[in-house]
Amino acid sequence: MGALLQFEDVNFAYHSMDGETPVLSDLSFQVEEREFLSIVGPSGCGKSTILSLIAGLMEPETGSIFFPAQKEQKKSVIIGYMLQKDHLFEWRTIINNVTLGLEIRHMKTKENVRKAEELLEKYGLGKFKKSRPSQLSGGMRQRAALIRTLVLEPELLLLDEPFSALDYQTRLSVGDDIGTIIRKEKKTAVLVTHDLSEAISLGTRVLVLSNRPARVVCDIALDFDEKLTPLEKRNDPQFQAYFQKIWKELNKSGE
Numbered sequence: 001m002g003a004l005l006q007f008e009d010v011n012f013a014y015h016s017m018d019g020e021t022p023v024l025s026d027l028s029f030q031v032e033e034r035e036f037l038s039i040v041g042p043s044g045c046g047k048s049t050i051l052s053l054i055a056g057l058m059e060p061e062t063g064s065i066f067f068p069a070q071k072e073q074k075k076s077v078i079i080g081y082m083l084q085k086d087h088l089f090e091w092r093t094i095i096n097n098v099t100l101g102l103e104i105r106h107m108k109t110k111e112n113v114r115k116a117e118e119l120l121e122k123y124g125l126g127k128f129k130k131s132r133p134s135q136l137s138g139g140m141r142q143r144a145a146l147i148r149t150l151v152l153e154p155e156l157l158l159l160d161e162p163f164s165a166l167d168y169q170t171r172l173s174v175g176d177d178i179g180t181i182i183r184k185e186k187k188t189a190v191l192v193t194h195d196l197s198e199a200i201s202l203g204t205r206v207l208v209l210s211n212r213p214a215r216v217v218c219d220i221a222l223d224f225d226e227k228l229t230p231l232e233k234r235n236d237p238q239f240q241a242y243f244q245k246i247w248k249e250l251n252k253s254g255e
């Protein structure tokens with residue numbers, strides 16, 4: 001499997017009346033197909049900026065961001081975004097929320113609606129398809145938000161601190177849930193988080209960034225048994241070793 005996404009010597013700065021804020025400095029990394037890349041780094045180092053650049057909401061100043069397959073096949077890579085807030089609309093039922101993206105893209109065919117219903121069923125929300133978002137728990141809402149993205153068949157999922165609005169206990173089980181779904185659906189994902197345990201339990205690789213302007217401090221492949229869920233990984237003896245290794249790097253990165 002090859003690289004799905006490539007950053008090559010990317011530089012980026014924000015410009016305002018008060019001056020320039022350099023955010024990324026010669027940043028290079030790649031994301032392989034089916035990989036789950038967790039990006040960690042000090043607060044304000046540029047993690048969300050990286051996701052906005054991947055989504056094409058902004059352009060790098062120098063360097064390039066490209067999808068190698070897109071170059072070869074001249075097709076657009078479909079990107080799904082998952083944010084801290086689930087942005088489900090209260091006046092719509094769950095099925096109508098989940099099919100909203102299809103509606104906007106004029107893709108709400110019978111077949112696609114059936115696919116949405118199947119995903120709701122598969123991931124335990126079948127009974128709730130006629131419910132309103134407020135009738136669901138925080139975790140179920142995040143699952144519905146993920147399904148809304150999955151029905152569009154994204155090739156790349158971008159997750160921007162998607163669990164940080166949840167309390168600790170819920171956060172663990174929702175992370176487990178969402179991570180397991182993403183793996184079952186064989187998606188490529190990039191997660192940015194300031195929570196190192198979350199990064200290690202969900203990722204197949206962790207990229208540690210320095211203070212702003214961000215550069216790669218280290219890039220660590222995680223070698224857990226594939227069958228382990230994110231929660232099970234937290235109890236694996238390797239987890240603590242990875243945590244300590246990356247924690248050290250993170251502290252160096254902030255110096």
Ligand code: ADP
Pocket residue numbers: 014015016021023041042043044045046047048049050212
């Ligand atoms: P992180 O996600 O790692 O916390 P961000 O990518 O959100 O970091 O932001 C990186 C830096 O850029 C921060 O110092 C932030 O204050 C600054 N920044 C973010 N967005 C803007 C903007 N629109 N204009 C100016 N500065 C910004």
